[in-house]
Amino acid sequence: MTNASACRRWLAAATPNLDEARDAVDRILRDGNRASDVISRIRALVRKADEEKERLDINHAMQEVAALTQGEVGRNRVALRMDLATDIPPLLGDRVQLQQVILNLVMNGVEAMASVADRPRELLIRSRQHESDKVLVAVRDSGIGIDRQNIEEIFNAFYTTKSQGMGMGLAISRSIIENHGGRLWAVANDGSGVTFEFALPVETIGATSNQPAGGFPE
Ligand SMILES: Nc1ncnc2c1ncn2[C@@H]1O[C@H](COP(=O)(O)OP(=O)(O)OP(=O)(O)O)[C@@H](O)[C@H]1O
Numbered sequence: 001m002t003n004a005s006a007c008r009r010w011l012a013a014a015t016p017n018l019d020e021a022r023d024a025v026d027r028i029l030r031d032g033n034r035a036s037d038v039i040s041r042i043r044a045l046v047r048k049a050d051e052e053k054e055r056l057d058i059n060h061a062m063q064e065v066a067a068l069t070q071g072e073v074g075r076n077r078v079a080l081r082m083d084l085a086t087d088i089p090p091l092l093g094d095r096v097q098l099q100q101v102i103l104n105l106v107m108n109g110v111e112a113m114a115s116v117a118d119r120p121r122e123l124l125i126r127s128r129q130h131e132s133d134k135v136l137v138a139v140r141d142s143g144i145g146i147d148r149q150n151i152e153e154i155f156n157a158f159y160t161t162k163s164q165g166m167g168m169g170l171a172i173s174r175s176i177i178e179n180h181g182g183r184l185w186a187v188a189n190d191g192s193g194v195t196f197e198f199a200l201p202v203e204t205i206g207a208t209s210n211q212p213a214g215g216f217p218e
């Protein structure tokens with residue numbers, strides 16, 4: 001970013017300094033390459049960890065994250081509410097990675113409400129059984145929201161609107177969820193704010209997807 005601003009200044013001068021601008025662009029390219037190396041490595045890490053999956057209770061994982069964020073939530077005057085379904089089957093997953101996803105979504109929600117002064121700052125974390133063989137987790141905020149045309153772009157690495165942001169939270173979160181055979185998406189709320197949702201397959205005992213369960217004739 002610093003190099004890009006420098007480059008801009010070199011070009012905007014009455015007599016543009018092309019040598020300096022070229023050097024700045026070289027540094028931008030170098031940093032960009034370095035950054036994409038970092039992402040490849042993180043992706044590889046996420047993929048490798050997929051052998052570490054354990055049987056886990058997603059509600060419990062969510063409660064631990066909520067406890068962890070209590071300080072930040074309180075400092076930001078956010079009302080955190082949890083609505084957890086009691087009948088959720090266990091799933092196979094990497095607890096730490098899935099908690100990292102939930103943490104990213106909660107922190108994004110809190111940050112999206114930082115400038116909200118004219119309405120309650122509410123964060124709702126929900127779990128639900130979904131489509132008979134999946135679990136759905138939703139994190140809903142009443143923050144500044146996202147333009148509908150950006151709702152896919154926000155998942156791109158380095159997409160950020162925050163001065164201190166890296167733009168990595170959602171990109172990594174999506175990699176993690178997809179690595180668990182699930183999906184992560186965002187929906188603009190009818191009122192203010194956004195709801196992030198992910199669906200993960202529950203643990204199936206014995207059955208595989210290409211084997212019809214039971215074997216009764218149609
Ligand atoms: N709950 C939300 N409400 C509104 N905008 C959001 C929300 N969550 C994410 N965004 C938008 O998506 C962008 C990307 O989010 P992401 O978590 O990937 O990166 P970040 O929060 O900017 O930085 P970091 O890498 O530190 O997480 C944010 O900068 C913001 O513009």
Ligand SMILES: [Mg+2]
Nearest residue numbers: 104108169170
């Ligand atoms: Mg983030």
